[in-house]
Amino acid sequence: MLRLSRGGAQLVDVFISYSRTNQPVVRQLADAVKRTGYSVWWDDELPPHLSYGEVITEKIGAAKAAIVVWSKDAAASEWVRAEADVARNQKKLIQTSIDERMPPMPFNQIQFAQIGDWAGEDDHPGWLKVKASLTALCGPGEGRAPMPPPAAPRVPRQPVLTTPPTGGGARLVPLLLGLLILAVAVVGYLIGSRGNDGAALAADKREAGSLNPDSARQRYCMDEGDRVACDKVRRAYGG
Secondary structure, X not given: OOEEOOOOOEEOOEEEEXXXXXXXXXXXXXXXXXXXXXXXXXXXXXXXXXXXXXXXXXXXXXXXXXXXXXXXHHHOOHHHHHHHHHHHHXXXXXXXXXXXXXXXXXXXXXXXXXXXXXXXXXXXXXXXXXXXXXXXXXXXXXXXXXXXXXXXXXXXXXXXXXOOOOOHHHHHHHHHHHHHHHHHHHHHHHHHHHHHHHHHHHHHXXXXXXXXXXXXXXXXXXXXXXXXXXXXXXXXXXX
């Protein structure tokens, strides 16, 4: 879709000023700018029925940026100088050089990009400078999303130390319960044994009757065959 200025002129993103002797190099530059997503106008598109001065003034005013391709012939051209001056006054000037020649005065006070050895590669330092200036003056090319800001450095997450669940505790519970039940049984057995011994001792004393210890020993222990009775007397009277 064509964009029009208030006066009806077609708006373009980039105007290119150059000397006609450098047209092959400038064509490469124009094609690269178009591939980046910007609309371009340079004087190979000049309609034959319009005067050069009228069209140039209109196109520079309608463009967002103006690239001037400096060379020995461009520096000697009054037209290129005039176009560069208009672009400088409108603060849209982007300067390049194709023969390592600095721009003429007063344009040598402004930075420029060396593209004399550029063969169209995307990572050429001079071309990267041109693209950076185009983005600053025109915004991102049509169909190109703005470059996202650099991502903040990721801070590695510290591992959270946790105690892994184990089945050992669960297995210990039945074991402890079993040991507790066994201990209770042993204590009960010992208490019961003591109670039985006391009952047996009392029975032995009752069976011995009113005999004194010596008489009881003589009565029950003199007979070697009656071991049971003798043991009862001994338990009852302590010996």
